[in-house]
Amino acid sequence: MVFKKFTNGCVNLVNKYLPDAFLFAIVLTIIVFLAGMGITQQTPMAMVKHWGTGFWSLLSFSMQMVLVLVLGTAMAKAPVFERLLTAIAMSAKTPGRAVVITAVVATVACWLNWGFGLIIGVLIAKEMAKRVKGVDYRLLIATGYAGMIVWHGGISGSIPLQIASGSAESLAQQTAGALTAQVPTSETIFAPFNLIICLLFLIFLPLVAHAMMPTKENTVTVDPRIFEEPPAPPAHKFTPAENFERNRVMWIITLALGYIYIVYNLVTTNFNLGLNIVNMIFLFVGLTLHGNLRRYIDALMASASTAGGIILQFPFYAGIMGMMTGVSAATGTSLAQVISNAFVSIATPVTFPLFTYLSAGIVNLFVPSGGGQWAVQGPIMMPAGVALGVKPAVTAMGIAWGDAWTNMIQPFWALPALGIAGLSARDIMGYCVIVLIMGGIITSAVFLLFGGMGWF
Template sequence: MEKQKKGKIEKLSDFFERVLPDSITIAFILMIIVIILAIALTGAPLITSTENQLSIVDSIGQNFWNLLAFSMQMCLASILGTVVAKSPPASKILGKACAVPNSVLACYLFSCILSGALSWIHWAVGWFGCIVIAKQIMVQAHNKGLKIHTPHFVATTFIICLMMGQGPSASQIAFGATPGYLKSLVDPSTASGLKDYYTIIEVACQPKAIITELLAAALMFILLYKMRPKEDAKFFDGMTKERLIDYTATPDLSADKSTLAKRLSNSAVIGVLMGGLFLVYAIKGLITKGFAGFGINEFNMILFGLCLVLCLRPRIFGELFKESVTSVWGFIVQFPIYAAIFGVMTGTGLDSVISNAFLSIASTRTWPSIAYVYSAFLDIFVPSGGSKFIIEAPYIIPITQQLNVDIKTILMSYGFGDNCTNMLTPFWWIAPCGMAKIDYHKVMPYAVVACGVSVVYFTIAMFFWV
């Protein structure tokens, strides 16, 4: 029998597997690149800091643990989101909802539209929710005999999620809506020309922003769907037995009450009472602070409350939580590395060197596109929208004023840049790949192509915003 040749996607996936190490090694390589650039471009000392400049060693050491709180927030968001989805009531509801699509195309459309909408409402909801939705749809598709390539389906859903991530909860939009915050990031002269705040409605909901995002999502969907591996391919990576077991795992609902300890562990009163308290607090905060004040902590509080209420018994909650812990190892070990990269960028002044290089070629017409490219480039080294904005704001806001460009345009341009290179950064694929039980290298062919096309699209699109 003639051996079937691998298709282009399989060959590209094999190529990335040969040349790209695991995600933690990539993080270390990025750190080495930043260190070399800092020494070469800023003359940063390696060990001993000077009066005006931190050394490489001090920049790393003083910033290494700065993302511990954020690491725990991301771990909890990932685990709690999975527990909510696996809880008995949610599993039934998701199963019925995700059983609606009856064709492969319908499965892709349903997953991407729902995930994209969730992502626009809140990036964390979309980020974790999209994989929960994708897994349920893949299970239902498998039950109907529909063949879906798992890495491609996860990649497509998550990339669309990224394309639609510049809604009300995006970091720079939330910063802009916080009274006085943008002014605190710039010099007094620049601050005097800024409004006290820019509302979420006037930034995230401006028609050209929504149209730009929707067109980008549609373009990405068409592109990625065209790249879908053929169902009859020998190397088709569909639903495996291991994935099916993981995706459909349900907790033991039996309630052993033979001892006091077991009665307490299986007490629905405890679960509902504690969950209800958490939900009341979160909802109260949402009412008093508004959507602009709804951050990752509030999101996690709602998830925590939902987990307890939906699981009913503390034992079920604990078992599901333990099952989901393995998917977040990357957050724990990689976030300190990215915090160190962030420290070297700011401590040595490398961020100023890079920003000045971009700003030196800007004009009123080209500035939104240049700001987009700069944001996308810096995101590779500092893949945290909130942290990176603090680096960029002291430079991009003054030049925005000098060139008479609308600050709302630059806030969106910044966010679009984040979205695109997030596709390439292992940092953002930790949760999707971990939750879906797929190898990071399997999504890279789709991510690289989508990133390249989106960079061209947004660079051109932002040129017409002025």
């Protein structure tokens, strides 16, 4: 009962005071702008320059995220895929089961691949809302998104994959000389401490999601009819152009080109599921499931309208990253370096992995990108870890888990999920605060236990 009251309090607080996700980005911009001047002694014009230099630095990544959203949604509109999601949803006969199954599916999918999991989590949540009466729609979407908390400890984690595949020269440059050889995934993704953290999330996320279920009077449901697709236009005799658009020969040739390259890429990269290849898989699986080029074009056009939030907000987050990493001419440091160094200065060999994790969580609020996080903190934390006798793999995973942790209260990554769900950040962030607390306790406990017992 106390837990439910606390959850309701978080939900109500967020609903009242959390601004729209775009305004949240503006607030963060102002905070970093002022902090840069106050902490690193930079002039207002210097901060403006850092902001402007960074503003367009995420254009490629922004397009990738737009494609994650649009291609994933278009794929889900295929009748075969809808039947699969329906079959999973039909196994949930009660609201409690719906929430638990959503949590399990989202966590496993995000561990396998974050781009895939981000879309699958929210799609299964929507399907549950269609099929199960009396389940809170906000909680379902929050649970589907919450699976993202494991992504950087999974097999698509950018930091562990980077240090496993990068050249010695590149790794040394990224870590200020702390790494001069590749670190195998057996020491990061498949290390005992990392697998234990992932397993604990798989167990506790469904339990916590179930415990967060609001009382009947506080439950917010949706009318399943809002998910219904508009009726298909009446049948008519196709023109030659329309017949050509539905030509199966053209469809097969297109599919053959796509699948040949996908297989080639996976084989030659040892099945490294980068974001581009994931999007390509989404595209060609969706194209396959829709049955012809015309139906896929229609599904894609219907899905594209949900991408506005990403298009608007990602440049502002890129600007924030520019200010976080911009080096002061007066002090020779950036704001991100000051935050990281503050934790390093008080760390011991036992507490260093934990402090790495906590500092990464703070930096991630302002630099919500795995690659950006590594570029900011790798050159600081990796040499400090080596000096304290902490294994580079452990330090790297501390950064990785911190990056994933505060995604729970950072709308940056939730935008694709919110676009598909038709919700705002304030609708789900109250529940995500609870997941944030749970995640912080689990990961901190494992880092402290392994560090204290000398198991790293």
